[in-house]
Amino acid sequence: MLDGNASNDQPKPRVGLFVTCLVDAMRPSIGFAALALLEAAGCKVDIPPRQTCCGQPAYNSGASDATAPLAKLVIEAFESYDYLVTPSGSCAAMIKVHYPELFAHDPAWLPRAQALAARTHELLSFLVDIRGFRPRGVSCASTATYHDSCSGLRELGIEAQPRALLGAVEGLEMRALEGHDACCGFGGTFCVKYSSISNAIVGEKAANVTAAGADLLLGGDLGCLMNMAGKLHRGGASTRVYHAAEIIAGMGDGPAIGEAVKP
């Protein structure tokens, strides 16, 4: 059960949900949680079919030429909505911060990139900052700790919002995480280009997560969560890992990341 407290007397904003390529392929339940939360927050949600990836892996590899067509695809698919919302700080920052940089010297696309950037939000911060939403009647009797993913934290200033939402989940007790604001070593293509360094970083992160002693590890970006969950599982830790949106949407009784999903 998920019943938000967003006001219902105003016209519903039209939200285009950008699912992200990772959620689409690896963890659909995060997409369904985002959909449920946005609807509970009084939005009319569409999922434009012509969406794939925001282009960040190419952009961060220096391949601006390969990034531009992907960015144009996103702009075309989402510019007619009141908002683009996505369950990832990293993809949101790509669109909000880096699309305008990408098209800085393209007078035709720059205004469109800037217009979309202004209406782009990461899911959890959108729910709190724009919709004033808190979950009602959602419970999860567990202890949890939270990893702040870097792009959301430092490029978008997302820190209080997920905690405000999780604070409204009944029975959920939050535990502090040493180094909660330190990178987990995912870094997109970094984790495969420099896998030994990535492994050393996530090894330290996994040790901190284990030391936090919580049942659950939560975060707002699937890439980081897959990295940490994969390291925790390889090391035999029992910590269960979820995207925060899943817990806030009351899906905490479903399988955690890496627990067998029915095909």
Place this chain on the structure above:
Amino acid sequence: MSAPTGTFDERVAKALANPQLKIAMERTTGNARRKRAAAVEAWPHFNEARRIAAAIKDHVIDNYEHYLETFERNALASGAKVHWARDAQEACDIVVHLCLASGGKNVTRAKSMLGEEVGLPHALEAAGLHRVETDLAEHIIQLAGDPPSHIVWPAAHIAREEVAELFRRHHRDNSNSDDVPAMVASARRVLREEFMAADVGISGANFLVADTGAICTVTNEGNAELTTTLPRIHIVTAGIEKLVPSTEHALQLLRLLVRSATGADLTQYTTFHCGPKRVHDRDGPSEFHIVLVDNGRTRMLAEGQAEMLRCLRCGACMNHCVVYRQIGGHAYGGAYPGPMGSVLTPNLLGLAATRDLPSACTLNGQCRSVCPVDIPLPTLLRGWRDRSWREGLEPKKTRNFLGLWAFVAARPALYRLGITFALPIIRLFGSKGWIKRMPLADAWTSERDLIQPPARSFMAQYAAMKKGAKK
């Protein structure tokens, strides 16, 4: 700086295989992070000071010709001799020539990263001079035969137990224990003799003060003062980005520099050196030379890296870098490690030889958030990646993979089709939710498990759900 040994991957593998390194690095950087955090916490105006500091540096960078000329004029008026070096070779040649012309042989040096950058330690020895590093950590790495691994704590990679061993081997009085005060006393005894015997003292400069022609050094050990005051000749080597308009500006930046580096309000010694010994002065060098070094700095200005010239060399970026903390300074293969090194080193050694540095970074942005002059390090690092891609320096495998992926991702129908076929195949490699090993996925699965994807993507499930709802 001579070319590093081995490839980046080889140096990383060596670092990661050394558990002692991890312990030493964590002691140094962990301490630095905690102390900096406390200092920032105790200074409510930190962010305002940071904004002003960046503005001071930008102002000087925008007007650097004016301030260079002003500095030179005032330095000459103070009796200093000013030398200009376009590159590392010229800088070394000037310093070596001055040392040899002195007729002496003994050269003491107070830690200077510019000296490391231009390869001065090597040049001095190649010229047959007796080089003595007087900073305690530099003394340690000179005994160990290592290059520095941190710009503030050059011996960050050496644990104190290893220092005790080095001192036992190299100091005449070799009764040292692991006791830190005893080790410091031993180094003090050894270095004191060298200070007294020195013919030339070489220092860097933390600031070049344009309106007085003075140079400023900050240290915690007082070794810079002994290096610069006792010998007959004092040579300063400094990058031209060290310019500030006035002493007041230097002090403003100093507050940020010291807090960001060590968390202290001020270093033990902050000294402004202005000209040689005057007629009635009791101490000081009779010759005072300042070597102003460009070595790629004006090129950085021209090539869109002006913000990097704000750098105060505090080391906060590396103390907070998850990559640096794992691999240490030597893996970077240049004088400057960590995030600031990954921006600077390609300028100094060429991008072709160093393209890994800007890439081996998660772009997590913590370096920028702690930088006392707000250098957009992630943006500058991404700039190098752009250039590496444009110049075809990225590995063929990466280019092909990204090219193919971008081609497919730009065509939603093709992309959907690809995902539809790929997911059930990838699923076959796992069981009970996890994939332990999969062809082409070794980089991920060698050290961590990969989650088993669902049989159908979100988009496929959502489409099916909507279709069902319509019926």
